[in-house]
Amino acid sequence: MPAAITDLFDNASPAIGPPGLAYAPDIITAAEEQALLAGLAGIEVTPFRFQGWLGKRLTASFGWRYDFDTARFDPADPIPDFLLPLREKAAGFAGLYRDDLVQALVVRYDPGAGIGWHRDRPLFEHVVGISLEAPATLRLRRRRERGFDRTALPLAPRSIYHLSGEVRHGWEHSIAAMAVRRWSVTFRSLSEKGLAAVAR
Ligand SMILES: O=C(O)CCC(=O)C(=O)O
Numbered sequence: 001m002p003a004a005i006t007d008l009f010d011n012a013s014p015a016i017g018p019p020g021l022a023y024a025p026d027i028i029t030a031a032e033e034q035a036l037l038a039g040l041a042g043i044e045v046t047p048f049r050f051q052g053w054l055g056k057r058l059t060a061s062f063g064w065r066y067d068f069d070t071a072r073f074d075p076a077d078p079i080p081d082f083l084l085p086l087r088e089k090a091a092g093f094a095g096l097y098r099d100d101l102v103q104a105l106v107v108r109y110d111p112g113a114g115i116g117w118h119r120d121r122p123l124f125e126h127v128v129g130i131s132l133e134a135p136a137t138l139r140l141r142r143r144r145e146r147g148f149d150r151t152a153l154p155l156a157p158r159s160i161y162h163l164s165g166e167v168r169h170g171w172e173h174s175i176a177a178m179a180v181r182r183w184s185v186t187f188r189s190l191s192e193k194g195l196a197a198v199a200r
């Protein structure tokens with residue numbers, strides 16, 4: 001394990017390992033990564049939109065789409081077949097049923113693109129992310145009375161992380177812009193709120 005991850009989960013310093021954060025390298029092989037990248041190259045990704053702004057990162061939603069421009073939550077195209085084995089692995093890693101992971105978000109970060117501090121929308125519950133092509137750093141912070149608690153998780157290509165519980169609800173995360181292209185595939189389950197929204 002890289003030192004930073006060992007530190008994050010070092011029992012001697014539990015304060016810096018937010019509960020609910022899990023990580024594993026090499027969830028897929030290099031050959032599987034290449035096959036996924038070939039599949040992703042055939043997907044139409046469009047600039048993330050937020051209240052009239054166009055973000056630098058390019059995204060595609062499957063299963064369900066949350067539109068940040070309109071705050072609407074709508075059905076989207078089904079998760080493509082070539083992503084289903086990856087969803088199976090994500091569910092196994094997170095201890096979920098594969099059918100719980102009803103959304104797949106594909107993100108392409110070209111050089112200079114990142115994602116700012118945020119919590120994922122409350123319509124979602126579990127967040128399981130796989131990194132492809134290049135490494136990145138998942139930064140985490142939690143507001144304190146003064147300032148923030150901070151930590152960071154290096155994300156190797158072909159690795160997986162799971163955000164649940166405290167780290168998912170009580171902490172924000174972000175990814176700094178990088179110099180090289182990275183892809184991520186994030187699978188999410190619905191929260192009680194999300195399940196109620198889709199039942200309407
Ligand atoms: O690229 C990633 O791994 C993180 C994406 C993310 O945080 C999000 O889309 O909410």
Ligand SMILES: [Fe+2]
Nearest residue numbers: 118119120173
């Ligand atoms: Fe996120």
